[in-house]
Amino acid sequence: MNKNIKLLQGNEACVEGALAAGMEFFAGYPITPSTEIAEISAQKLPAIGGHFIQMEDEIAGMAATLGGSLTGKKSMTATSGPGFSLKQENIGYGCIAEIPCVIVNVQRGGPSTGLPTSPAQSDIMQAKWGTHGDHPVIALYPNSVQEIFTTTVDAFNMAEKYRTPVILLLDEIIGHMREKIDLSIVDSLEIIDRKRPSCTPEEYKAYQADEDLIPPMADFGSGYRYHVTGLMHDETGFPSNNSKVAHQLMHRLMDKIDKNVEDIVKYEEYMLEDAEIAFVAFGATSRAAKEAIDNLRKKGIKIGLFRPITIWPSPQKQLLALSEKVNTIIVAEMNMGQYTYEVERIAAKNCNVEFYGRVDGQPINPDELMKFAEEVLL
Amino acid sequence: MSKKYEIRLTGSGGQGLILAGIILADASLMQGINAIQSQSYGPEARGGASKAEVIISTEEINYPKVQQCDLLLCLTQKSYNEYIATLKNDGILVVDDSIEMTEISSATIYRLPILQTANEELKKPMVANIISLGAITKILNLVKEEMVLKAVLNRVPPGTDLINTTAFNKGVSLIK
Numbered sequence: 295m296n297k298n299i300k301l302l303q304g305n306e307a308c309v310e311g312a313l314a315a316g317m318e319f320f321a322g323y324p325i326t327p328s329t330e331i332a333e334i335s336a337q338k339l340p341a342i343g344g345h346f347i348q349m350e351d352e353i354a355g356m357a358a359t360l361g362g363s364l365t366g367k368k369s370m371t372a373t374s375g376p377g378f379s380l381k382q383e384n385i386g387y388g389c390i391a392e393i394p395c396v397i398v399n400v401q402r403g404g405p406s407t408g409l410p411t412s413p414a415q416s417d418i419m420q421a422k423w424g425t426h427g428d429h430p431v432i433a434l435y436p437n438s439v440q441e442i443f444t445t446t447v448d449a450f451n452m453a454e455k456y457r458t459p460v461i462l463l464l465d466e467i468i469g470h471m472r473e474k475i476d477l478s479i480v481d482s483l484e485i486i487d488r489k490r491p492s493c494t495p496e497e498y499k500a501y502q503a504d505e506d507l508i509p510p511m512a513d514f515g516s517g518y519r520y521h522v523t524g525l526m527h528d529e530t531g532f533p534s535n536n537s538k539v540a541h542q543l544m545h546r547l548m549d550k551i552d553k554n555v556e557d558i559v560k561y562e563e564y565m566l567e568d569a570e571i572a573f574v575a576f577g578a579t580s581r582a583a584k585e586a587i588d589n590l591r592k593k594g595i596k597i598g599l600f601r602p603i604t605i606w607p608s609p610q611k612q613l614l615a616l617s618e619k620v621n622t623i624i625v626a627e628m629n630m631g632q633y634t635y636e637v638e639r640i641a642a643k644n645c646n647v648e649f650y651g652r653v654d655g656q657p658i659n660p661d662e663l664m665k666f667a668e669e670v671l672l
Numbered sequence: 673m674s675k676k677y678e679i680r681l682t683g684s685g686g687q688g689l690i691l692a693g694i695i696l697a698d699a700s701l702m703q704g705i706n707a708i709q710s711q712s713y714g715p716e717a718r719g720g721a722s723k724a725e726v727i728i729s730t731e732e733i734n735y736p737k738v739q740q741c742d743l744l745l746c747l748t749q750k751s752y753n754e755y756i757a758t759l760k761n762d763g764i765l766v767v768d769d770s771i772e773m774t775e776i777s778s779a780t781i782y783r784l785p786i787l788q789t790a791n792e793e794l795k796k797p798m799v800a801n802i803i804s805l806g807a808i809t810k811i812l813n814l815v816k817e818e819m820v821l822k823a824v825l826n827r828v829p830p831g832t833d834l835i836n837t838t839a840f841n842k843g844v845s846l847i848k
Binding site: 300472585660 | 694697698701706707708709710711712733734735736737739
């Protein structure tokens with residue numbers, strides 16, 4: 295057997311991807327169903343000279359992740375719904391202070407402590423709007439063990455490239471299932487490191503952006519002294535109440551993502567060439583949708599799947615094109631219609647948008663999707 | 673050959689059925705057959721009914737959860753009662769012979785002394801999972817016995833190779 299072929303759990307593949315991307319620091323607080331990510335990071339990081347720390351709670355786990363990144367170490371934390379809620383204030387801090395890091399949310403049933411061991415996809419909107427104030431968001435959502443590995447690498451790369459926290463969404467199903475992975479891809483990965491200053495420490499202005507809207511980032515402790523704050527700040531990093539400064543910073547933060555949507559948006563199209571009806575689904579549900587599509591195709595129904603891998607920023611251009619092509623889009627998600635809002639916003643002027651979901655802790659299965667699609671077609 | 677087997681291994685928490693599922697998936701990949709292993713867990717995993725799921729297929733596997741079982745293993749009465757309804761009509765049922773079978777089924781049934789072999793013959797209750805794996809490997813006749821045994825030895829703790837090899841072979845020999 296090819297030695298690169300392994301049976302890995304989704305959460306395990308996430309850690310392997312993080313290590314391949316250059317993770318050197320993990321801080322967090324264990325929570326089902328993400329715990330294996332912390333556990334395996336704790337095993338593996340010391341062996342490569344990295345550091346793992348279990349903090350006193352979820353809030354501190356997020357704070358330490360930001361701190362680790364400021365010292366120049368690629369940093370990650372992992373959680374689930376309840377912890378994701380607690381981390382929100384510090385995620386906002388990471389957005390305005392432009393601190394690259396990866397936050398993994400292995401989604402379970404909510405709200406509150408909800409269904410700790412059951413899958414859900416109910417933090418889709420929280421990934422975008424969880425922290426207060428307008429802020430840039432990149433959220434990615436893979437659907438297989440292989441893709442969890444590569445998407446974790448993408449998450450680190452985007453965090454480093456755009457100096458921003460990146461949210462990696464998983465769900466209990468893909469986080470816990472074990473599946474084939476081919477690790478030979480490790481040799482061909484592109485790894486991106488944050489841009490560091492080329493000027494002297496005396497000349498350095500921590501938040502003076504280059505033409506690409508990204509300020510070079512110096513490692514704390516390397517001789518470059520600067521100030522980091524959650525307040526609006528000027529190029530030096532010190533707080534400012536000046537409305538012009540606030541306007542410029544807010545627009546630069548949003549623009550650095552908005553102007554790079556083409557680079558950030560990843561998606562998969564399945565059987566869409568001649569499709570008259572399409573599922574939009576992600577994570578575990580997209581796998582049920584694929585099986586439903588294979589079965590419906592056998593019955594002669596022209597149906598396909600659009601699967602956003604980048605959830606935020608949403609693939610607007612692609613969804614708009616889809617809405618001009620098909621008669622109906624069915625958004626299938628393990629929640630009460632969160633991404634459906636986004637798809638409706640983009641697509642509803644051109645086609646019919648339907649929602650199918652469940653929130654009982656059970657996965658959406660192919661049979662119920664087939665039945666729903668057939669009912670929609672009647 | 674194109675075939676998909678949905679397998680559910682059920683019993684009580686602590687019987688090592690998740691490990692058995694992982695080993696079966698491992699062995700399948702070694703032989704170049706696709707496999708996905710998943711489980712549901714929660715309060716019921718602590719002594720109650722527990723289940724591990726494996727899907728083995730010569731083709732790509734999309735939906736990772738077992739829907740209707742092609743093969744169902746039940747090691748306890750509770751797990752039999754809970755999961756027997758998920759077996760396909762033409763499926764294969766492997767039950768421990770301590771289980772009282774209440775359902776009339778058109779499935780192919782193997783009623784085997786799995787727990788007795790582990791407890792009394794081998795004096796190691798913990799190898800019931802590996803005995804089961806031997807029997808299932810023989811019944812399925814899909815993944816090679818030597819491949820599964822190799823996967824067993826890759827996953828069990830050091831120093832237990834002999835007892836696990838014996839247990840696996842016992843399981844194989846339970847199927848005539």
